[in-house]
Amino acid sequence: RSRCGGGKGNRDGTGEEMDSSSAAGLSGADPQLQRFIEVETQKQRFQQLVHQMTELCWEKCMDKPGPKLDSRAETCFVNCVERFIDTSQFILNRLEQTQKSKSAFSESLSD
């Protein structure tokens, strides 16, 4: 499940690499703080994606703001979220495949 040998991979398409508290240089610190940072980082990642998807899906799903969110728009938003996550996963999976089949892929990236 880990990609770079130390990551907490998840399948929501957001792809984390290393532990967030070790990324902050706090490997030896108070475990309570460490846990706190992990939890808050996770929460923030979620929040950020909600902000991003709301913005994107608003463009696709909202015409003229009315007195309430009608069911068609609501469905559009839900579909939009699902398809966004699908897109993200698709990209990660295909990238992984490309790297496996063509070992020269990473070399061409550094050029």
Next chain:
Amino acid sequence: MESSFGSDFGSDFSSGGGGSGKLDPGLIMEQVKVQIAVANAQELLQRMTDKCFRKCIGKPGGSLDNSEQKCIAMCMDRYMDSWNTVSRAYNSRLQRERANM
């Protein structure tokens, strides 16, 4: 809400451990949570303003007329509705993914 988070943070570090140099983690965590909440609210407001300006203001006049103000008010509510819908949908998807792992 005050915007003097920097100075508050500094003074609390020194009073936290009575000169022993130890930082109170509980206090830090609470302050960080507040800062995060503020940052999120600001982000929401910024994006909402952007979207509602685009939807509601055509050619900018000398002031916001009544229809523009009504539009902005409705837009704000719809944006919040959308944000909540997205949040719920994303949360459901995450739970589904975890159930499948």
